[in-house]
Amino acid sequence: MITENNKKCAVIGAGVSGLGAAIRMRNKGYTVTVFEANTFPGGKCSSETKDGYRFDMGPSVFTMPQYVDELFILSGKNPRDHFNYIPLDPVYKYFFEDGTFLDAYHGKEKFAEQLAAKTKDKKEDIIKYLDKTETVYNLTDEVFLKNSLHRLKNFFTWPVLRGILNFGKIGAFDTMAGANKKSFKDSRLVQIFNRYATYNGSSPYLSPATLNVIAHVEIVKGAFYPEGGMVSITASLAKLAKDIGVTFHYGTPVREILIANKKITGVQTDNGTEAFDVVISNMDVYNSYKKLMPQVKRPAKTLDQPKSSSGIIFYWGINKEFKELGLHNILFAENYEEEFDTIFKKKSIYHDPTIYVNITSKHTPTDAPPGCENWFAFINVPNNQGQDWDMFITEARENMILKVNRILKTDIRPLIASEMVFDPRVIESRTSSAFGAIYGNSSNNKFAAFLRHANFSKDIKNLYFCGGSVHPGPSIPLCLCSAKITTDLIP
């Protein structure tokens, strides 16, 4: 039962974090209106269908489902009546050019056993490594994921103080790749663990070893598949928001955040102006300042941090089923360091890219015609600095096909029955992400976590920010944490 407080809140953007914030604000008693530029909810987490193939256009790996469930429970509903998911085991299938194939299972024991059987490292050493990432997770979770890093009082709680006192133990002073090289003899294992830096668009050779906690989240806490695909996360949250009384205006970009005497007064759209007591922007924070309030002094140090990587994604309808592939597949580059150097230093695309292939028809057969598969084939690329993307797409397509052909020992070219492609320019225009970077600021330095924008404006009263471009950062679970941290700051 919601107790109305007669105050109005505008949420700019119906990304997963905007939806989380809208649901939380409505539950606080606010009258909530969501303005969304697209004609559909979800932002990066949306879906499209072409030639009988359905694709999740953005996120595909789902972890920490409790943060979605929490929103249903908060709204007095049983999540299982509205949103369902299954645990994955194995989670990933890894392929290397030397012919090695590895299944990555859920849980320390099973994961370590399978990897030890096929690599030079011992099961006990893999478990020891995972124990260490668990310790780091337990030390950092409260500090980085549950609280604003920009409110002094939050630093005086025991879990946060414990995290700070143990700063030396969390790997902030080593790089991810450096720490992983010290932990394993086998370069394939190092590569598997280095991969987790890409989950927030960073390079393992530059980002702090603290990010190894992502391995703990996926391998030990587990990865899940939402029934109906990733889009069911945002579709079910948009429905929940509507059911509890949130108003949505789709196809309605906010043009300006209205401010008077350093205080929010409302928003302006093409339909006119509307007064609000509180505004939460789920639009990328860089563009929130640049496009919606250019008169406000921008916090340049935070906003101008280097941005994360982006992606070239081919959505391929494949006219065949591949028994050797699963839901999540990685086809590794031979020289990982050179690949990241090319992306982050040369701002170019690599000739032998690591390819991620996601195939939801493995779990939802209706996502592809009978006997066929829907391939989301992704490579990491730099964000948009004006490179020749049309040329990159042509090159990437060729290199990706050649690599898949080598590893699967077949020619997929004649099997591509349908095709769509996204590049950083499309990601930028569809979601207003600065430079088409998928994950906001990169985490390519040890202070990155502290250099994300706060969840509130220090200068404008009643202006707040949530989503992947602000604290605590990108991914579905972190964006939902962002929504909670933000709305917890609002009385």
Ligand SMILES: Cc1cc2nc3c(=O)[nH]c(=O)nc-3n(C[C@H](O)[C@H](O)[C@H](O)COP(=O)(O)OP(=O)(O)OC[C@H]3O[C@@H](n4cnc5c(N)ncnc54)[C@H](O)[C@@H]3O)c2cc1C
């Ligand atoms: C290819 C790809 C793969 C990914 N893989 C994963 C993964 O496997 N697992 C995972 O957890 N995460 C993954 N992510 C990251 C994850 O999708 C994002 O971190 C998350 O979805 C971002 O949500 P958000 O709420 O910040 O906003 P966004 O999804 O960026 O949405 C912002 C919304 O605001 C709207 N908007 C912008 N400006 C305005 C305006 N002026 N007025 C009105 N509306 C506006 C946009 O139209 C958009 O709908 C991936 C992302 C991509 C693109």
